[in-house]
Each structure stands twice: as structure tokens, then as C-alpha cells.
Amino acid sequence: MKSRPFRAATLAMALTSLTAFAAACGSDGSAEQASGPVTVEFWGWAPGYEKSVELFNAAHPGIKVTYSKISPGSKGGYTKMLNAVKAGNAPCLGSVGFETLPTFAAAGALQDATEAAAPYAAEYAPWAFAQSGVSGRTFGLPVDIAPMALIYRKDLFAKYGIAAAPRTWDEYAADAAIIHAADPNAYIGYFGNDAYNFAGLAWQAGAKWFGTSGDKWTVHLDDPATRKVTAFWQDLIDRKLVKTVPSFDTALYKGMGEGTILSDVNAVWDTPILADSVKQTSGNWAVAPMPVWDAAAPATGNAGGSPNAVLKGCKHVKEAVEFAHWFGTDQASVSNLIKETGIYPAALSGLENPALHQPDPFYGGQTIFDVFKESAGRVDTGFRWGPVMTKTSGVLGDGLGRVGAGGLGLDAALAETQAQTVAEMKTQGMEIG
Structure with missing residues (x-):
């Protein structure tokens, strides 16, 4: 039997049950009054999260947060959360990317935290707070955003006669040709299979x-x-001016370490990953603004960012949101997250955190967050994610991988992703205009 239509503008079918649940729990979202410390269970996977939880627990005897590290969302973490919601034993909070939040909402896996979150709204970048909810309802508070930049081997660019990082994509392509002509084993960068990087x-x-x-x-x-x-990118791939290699693969970091892959266009959170993966090249890397299409009207992309979202069944919404707010605004917590996770804070107060202004030895003593601050100001805040991104990203990532292996063209991969996304939405009863 065909399911009832899923209304895009209101998410009514998925959200009605959340309203009813919140009403049953009372105005503060708490289903019961605890005689001792309230326990809030939290699931995530990013490095450094457990340290911030420890800091919170040490200073908040009335709320105890228990943290469980699970697999990253795309590698099973989201499935684990959704299954826990279905089984009725989900944690109060889960780390859910902006891109996946609408999918959780469509599945009825989130609990309305609008009332508890509203007092904190003005403390965050407006678009990040907005992406922590769907259709006017808030389901959590944002931790970070993920502005993009060009991370590159400054020493090797100089070796090939490139004095400055490319400012535009045209310059990037020209530099790619220079590098590969000088050394057929060297590439300015790579093309991977990360769907969200492509997004x-x-x-x-x-x-x-x-x-x-x-x-x-x-x-x-x-x-x-x-x-x-x-x-x-198809042109660069066809001319063999970029290396095709799976994103975050051992082969990628081998090439970066050996000096055959000279750059990565990626988000702020990639900087500590790269630093940890090619330690032997410390001091040779730098961060520059992401190449742009139009130098007169520069715009950059965003690849990530997440709120700590309240999952359906949480008995202590008020306390969960209190912790989520502290997690992303307390200066000690934010310092920890900047250092260990590589976040760019979504909270406005986080932008003044001293950790953002420290020279980074791996990047030649550069204050790299200055670049990401500029990038964050150039992100189009009108971009929106869809309601079946787990499906969309899976199909797109598979297609990008096949492009890299030479078995598919990029346009074909895109068309396949479009078709399968629409088919999945229709299967779930959503109406397509």
C-alpha cells in the first residue's frame, strides 16, 4: 500500500508524532523528575568529544553525561542511532550532520527541542542554527560549520615554479598542467569519492x-x-592532471607523504587529519583560500558541520540541550574541540577562542583559522540538504568512485544520483515538484 504523501513544506507526517511526544513529556521535555543527577546519554565519534564530556561532568554535578564512541555516521553510526530509536533505547543526544538531519526528521527519529533551544538561538551563526532544525522546529544545537580551503604543499609548489596558491579554478587547472608537465608522477591534487566534499x-x-x-x-x-x-573535474580527469584515488585512503596519504599529490581542497576539519597522516612532511604545508569561479564575486563551499541532536525518546530534553549548548560554547570545551577535532565553531563566542589564533607548526607556523574565517564569510547560507541524504550520498559516492576507476563519466554519475534520489523519495511517499 502506498504511504501517505510526505509534505515538503511542513514535514507534517514525520513531525506530528514529535509534537505529541513533547506534549506528553511536559513543557520542558522531561518525562520524569529525577531525584538525583539527571543522566544524559550521548553518542558520537569525533576525536576530542570525550574530553569535552569529562570537562562538563567535572563542573556540573546536577547533570551526568555518559558518552559512547560509535562508528562515524556514514560508516554505520547513523544506522545504529536509527535502529536504537526504533528499539526505544536511543541516547538522548547524537552527533548528526547538517546533511543528515532532514533524513532523521523524515524518519521520525528526532524530538522537538524548539522550546529548550530558543533562548540560545542568538548565540550561533544564524544559518547554522537554522540547519539544526527542519521546518521551523529545532532539534539540537550546532557545534561547528565546515568552510573549505586549499591545503597545499607550499615547498613543492615553489619547486615547480608556482609562487602563490591558485586563486581561481582556471589558475588551478593551469597550475595542474605545469606540475604534471614537469613531473608525470606529480599531481596538483586528486579526485576522490567523498560525496560531501563534492557537495x-x-x-x-x-x-x-x-x-x-x-x-x-x-x-x-x-x-x-x-x-x-x-x-x-571531468576535464582534469580526462587529461590526467589530477590523481584519482579514494578519499581518506592509505594510497592518498602515501602520495601526499611522497610528494606526488600536492594539495587537498577540503574542509577545516581535514587539517588535523592530514597533519596526523603525513607527519613526516610537517612544516611544508600551508592553507590558502579555496579557488573561486569568479574573483570579483568570490564564494566558497561548506563540507560538513553538525549539531548535537535530540533523539526521539529523550526523557530530559532541557538538560540535553543545556549540555549541547555548553559543549559548543564553553571556552575550554571549544579549545579542546578546535585542537582535537579541527572544528570551526558555530557559536559566535567561539570565534574569539584563543585556540583559533595559534600558529600551527605543521602548517609552517601559519595561523590557519584566519583563512577559514574568511572562507566562512563567503559561504552561501541558502544551500539546503534533502530528506534522503543517506541514499543520495551513497549513490553519489559510489558513482564518484566509479568515475575515478574509469568506468563512468561524472555527468552519468550525477544523473544516476538524481534518478535514485527521486525514486527513494517517492518510495517514502514524498511528493516531487
């Missing part, structure tokens, strides 16, 4: 993958802006 590239170009028209969803994963991105 960040499309975001920068002005893509609008998802939207609403009346009470229907619009889906344009193959819009002109995204086609511009695919044409650019």
Missing part, C-alpha cells in the same frame, strides 16, 4: 540541490551549477 564544490558553484515548491520537494542534483563542477 561542497557544488555548493560553492551556486548549486541548489533541494528546495520546496508549495507542498512538494524539488530535486536538482544535476542543475547547471553542478554541471559546471562536473565539466571542470
